[in-house]
Amino acid sequence: MADMDRLNVERLVLGPISTNCYVIWRGGHEDAVVIDPGASSPRIGDVLDENSLKCRAIINTHGHPDHIGGNGALRDATGAPVYVGALDAHMLADPDDVFHVLARSGAKGSRLDADHTLEGGDVLKVGEMEFEVLATPGHTPGGISLLLAEDLTLFTGDTLFACGVGRTDFAGGDEQALWRSIFDVIFSLDERIRIYPGHGPDTTVAAETAWHGRLRFR
Numbered sequence: 001m002a003d004m005d006r007l008n009v010e011r012l013v014l015g016p017i018s019t020n021c022y023v024i025w026r027g028g029h030e031d032a033v034v035i036d037p038g039a040s041s042p043r044i045g046d047v048l049d050e051n052s053l054k055c056r057a058i059i060n061t062h063g064h065p066d067h068i069g070g071n072g073a074l075r076d077a078t079g080a081p082v083y084v085g086a087l088d089a090h091m092l093a094d095p096d097d098v099f100h101v102l103a104r105s106g107a108k109g110s111r112l113d114a115d116h117t118l119e120g121g122d123v124l125k126v127g128e129m130e131f132e133v134l135a136t137p138g139h140t141p142g143g144i145s146l147l148l149a150e151d152l153t154l155f156t157g158d159t160l161f162a163c164g165v166g167r168t169d170f171a172g173g174d175e176q177a178l179w180r181s182i183f184d185v186i187f188s189l190d191e192r193i194r195i196y197p198g199h200g201p202d203t204t205v206a207a208e209t210a211w212h213g214r215l216r217f218r
């Protein structure tokens, strides 16, 4: 029973610009969370079915279309509510208006209102999992990261990647806010934490502080 209660993180790469979607659950429990269903895909349902899971929450790390495109289909299929950072909520209702380039690329937003909005400091409890909401603006105003502190696990969306950081040249981007989110929020966490970003491979706080340096000079 070694897998009992262990946190499982399954990564699916979805959509035209290879966005990471994560299905998260604890071994021996049926409650699952899906982070950033970037496109409607049967593979999300397959992971849920193969592991006898029930999706209890859909969380968007931010409101860009390549992270929200599958919200509607997944909510219809599972009945799970959609969560997003409060300051990004308007992007779910009007995705094409805030991100023209991606909208034209085919990463269409699903045009639905979030069921709940999240703020930094909120704690979302789903089954035996506790997601702490960290406000990490900069890539978008309402960008959030999701921390499972006991599991040393963090989902950063497009704030921080392995050896890279999110763009700030889209509507609502703020470079200074992004650096504060990375250095003052994420790099203040336990360096053993594993980081699961919105694109590309996973990394750790230790690896990224080694890459960027621990002190913010920008």
Ligand SMILES: [Zn+2]
Binding pocket: 062, 064, 139, 158
């Ligand atoms: Zn983005």
